[in-house]
Amino acid sequence: xxxxxxxxxxxFWWIVFILGVLYFxxxxxxxxxxxxxxxxxxxxxxxxxxxxxxxxxxxxSFVIGVITIVISVTLVMPTAFWVRxxxxxxxxxxxxxxxxxxxxxxVVIVFGLxxxxxxxxxxxxxxxxxxxxxxxxxxxxxSLPYMYRSIDAGLRAIDxxxxxxxxxxxxxxxxxxxxxxxxxxxxxxxxxxAFLTLAIVVGEFTIAAYLARPAFGPFIALIGRxxxxxxxxxxxxxxxxxxxxxxxxxxxxxxxxxxxxxAGAH
Amino acid sequence: MTAPAxxxxxxxxxxxxxxxxxxxxxxxxxxxxAAFLFMLLPMxxxxxxxxxxxxxxxxxxxxxxxxxxxxxxxxITSIRVSLATAVxxxxxxxxxxxxxxLGGLPHFLRTALMTFSGVASNFAGIPLALAFIFTLGHVGxxxxxxxxxxxxxxxxxGFNLYSEIGLDFTYMYFQFPLMVLIMAPAIDGLRQxxxxxxxxxxxxxxxxWRHIALPILTPTLLGTMILLxxxxxxxxxxxxxxxxxxxxxxxxxxxxxxxxxxxxxxGLGYALAVGMVAIMAVAxxxxxxxxxxxxxxxx
Numbered sequence: 052x053x054x055x056x057x058x059x060x061x062x063f064w065w066i067v068f069i070l071g072v073l074y075f076x077x078x079x080x081x082x083x084x085x086x087x088x089x090x091x092x093x094x095x096x097x098x099x100x101x102x103x104x105x106x107x108x109x110x111x112s113f114v115i116g117v118i119t120i121v122i123s124v125t126l127v128m129p130t131a132f133w134v135r136x137x138x139x140x141x142x143x144x145x146x147x148x149x150x151x152x153x154x155x156x157x158v159v160i161v162f163g164l165x166x167x168x169x170x171x172x173x174x175x176x177x178x179x180x181x182x183x184x185x186x187x188x189x190x191x192x193x194s195l196p197y198m199y200r201s202i203d204a205g206l207r208a209i210d211x212x213x214x215x216x217x218x219x220x221x222x223x224x225x226x227x228x229x230x231x232x233x234x235x236x237x238x239x240x241x242x243x244x245a246f247l248t249l250a251i252v253v254g255e256f257t258i259a260a261y262l263a264r265p266a267f268g269p270f271i272a273l274i275g276r277x278x279x280x281x282x283x284x285x286x287x288x289x290x291x292x293x294x295x296x297x298x299x300x301x302x303x304x305x306x307x308x309x310x311x312x313x314a315g316a317h
Numbered sequence: 318m319t320a321p322a323x324x325x326x327x328x329x330x331x332x333x334x335x336x337x338x339x340x341x342x343x344x345x346x347x348x349x350x351a352a353f354l355f356m357l358l359p360m361x362x363x364x365x366x367x368x369x370x371x372x373x374x375x376x377x378x379x380x381x382x383x384x385x386x387x388x389x390x391x392x393i394t395s396i397r398v399s400l401a402t403a404v405x406x407x408x409x410x411x412x413x414x415x416x417x418x419l420g421g422l423p424h425f426l427r428t429a430l431m432t433f434s435g436v437a438s439n440f441a442g443i444p445l446a447l448a449f450i451f452t453l454g455h456v457g458x459x460x461x462x463x464x465x466x467x468x469x470x471x472x473x474x475g476f477n478l479y480s481e482i483g484l485d486f487t488y489m490y491f492q493f494p495l496m497v498l499i500m501a502p503a504i505d506g507l508r509q510x511x512x513x514x515x516x517x518x519x520x521x522x523x524x525x526w527r528h529i530a531l532p533i534l535t536p537t538l539l540g541t542m543i544l545l546x547x548x549x550x551x552x553x554x555x556x557x558x559x560x561x562x563x564x565x566x567x568x569x570x571x572x573x574x575x576x577x578x579x580x581x582x583x584g585l586g587y588a589l590a591v592g593m594v595a596i597m598a599v600a601x602x603x604x605x606x607x608x609x610x611x612x613x614x615x616x
Binding site: 060063161162257298 | 553
């Protein structure tokens with residue numbers, strides 16, 4: 052019989068690790084087992100996947116997420132590029148703004164947005180797509196810390212001065228430089244920022260709920276209150292989506308030394 | 318100069334003194350305009366509103382009104398939950414990161430833990446609350462297992478998932494993975510030569526930790542715990558789904574105020590939100606200072 056020889060210190064570290072694993076997996080296991088209690092087998096999942104409001108809310112959140120990503124990249128990439136190339140003195144101000152979403156919690160952001168844009172004279176919530184605009188705006192703000200750090204780290208790794216001068220000497224304008232030279236070089240940074248944004252946006256509850264949007268977060272809250280087994284199935288699906296986004300980030304980041312800071316909106 | 322004319326549309330081709338300065342700054346306008354419309358202006362509106370009474374007159378009464386029992390209680394509960402989960406999550410996360418990096422565990426466990434931590438730190442809100450209800454609720458999986466197999470009825474012994482202690486337990490799910498994610502690179506940054514140098518000078522492993530490793534890691538440890546504090550202080554969705562109003566948190570009072578004027582005074586609601594942002598600002602400032610200090614050694 053082979054004997055594992057462990058020092059007392061190693062035993063302690065194994066216990067710590069196993070506790071961590073239990074903490075991580077027990078809630079998932081419990082949720083999965085609960086979702087399997089509905090009869091016939093897997094009916095909680097088939098019920099979920101065949102209902103219209105599941106797909107419509109998930110689709111809505113996905114579309115909002117993609118729009119948010121496009122706007123966030125369009126705002127952050129030229130700004131981070133410009134700061135590095137021409138106005139390094141503006142860096143503290145830009146960094147300060149990108150840190151603000153950590154300081155202002157989502158519940159306060161939506162409170163502020165509603166206070167100003169839901170009343171006269173600018174009553175955005177009553178015009179078509181007004182609330183959606185506010186939602187995208189708020190999510191763009193939430194994405195700033197991650198998107199900025201990710202893109203700025205990517206810019207540090209390439210020689211933007213040389214690239215820009217080379218492109219300019221061949222007659223390229225700023226739009227062409229950004230879209231055809233800088234963007235392809237930042238592919239990995241932008242995609243990690245994008246998937247992180249998607250992971251945060253798709254399950255977000257607070258802002259979507261108080262703007263009364265038909266998003267995925269409020270949908271889970273609604274069925275969580277009213278139904279038995281489907282909420283468990285939806286939780287597992289939602290966990291799988293988070294896993295997918297994080298897996299894609301890890302896949303993209305393989306081999307690169309740039310670290311992506313990860314944290315969500317709770 | 319060979320710069321083409323069309324560059325003038327979006328900015329100056331080369332930094333030239335004087336007049337071009339403003340043209341250069343124009344490139345930053347879209348970013349700051351968006352931040353202004355969706356973050357700075359709403360925040361300024363809250364601050365301005367917090368200094369007005371119902372008739373729009375200037376007052377500091379709203380801040381004086383924050384001393385009402387139930388508001389003070391909300392702040393204290395929010396701070397207590399955040400402190401408890403930041404310290405517990407911080408200590409446990411640090412131990413876990415240490416275990417997989419220096420604790421002699423197989424290397425693949427480290428990769429697995431980092432992946433899980435990335436997922437878990439982002440798994441929050443309603444699905445997380447539901448998962449804990451299925452685990453530790455009245456008929457949760459773990460509750461029933463402990464009761465029927467081990468004979469321990471945790472609910473009968475005072476445990477209540479829908480109370481503050483339950484909230485602590487649930488928040489830990491996204492707190493300690495965040496600690497793992499930030500501490501792992503820091504522990505990696507401890508250089509082997511430092512340990513060898515101290516061993517050459519006759520230091521024991523305990524002395525190495527007390528005098529070298531811990532002092533180097535302390536700014537990161539404290540800084541990350543402050544980040545965890547902010548992480549839980551601003552959380553709303555998980556608490557909303559889990560406690561259904563049984564625990565009085567600042568974020569929940571603010572969201573109640575949005576659903577209806579529960580404070581019977583809009584200005585008081587604004588003051589409540591501004592107070593919250595002030596606490597977060599202190600926390601993030603401390604975090605930034607500590608992060609700068611930790612960068613001195615850990616690169």
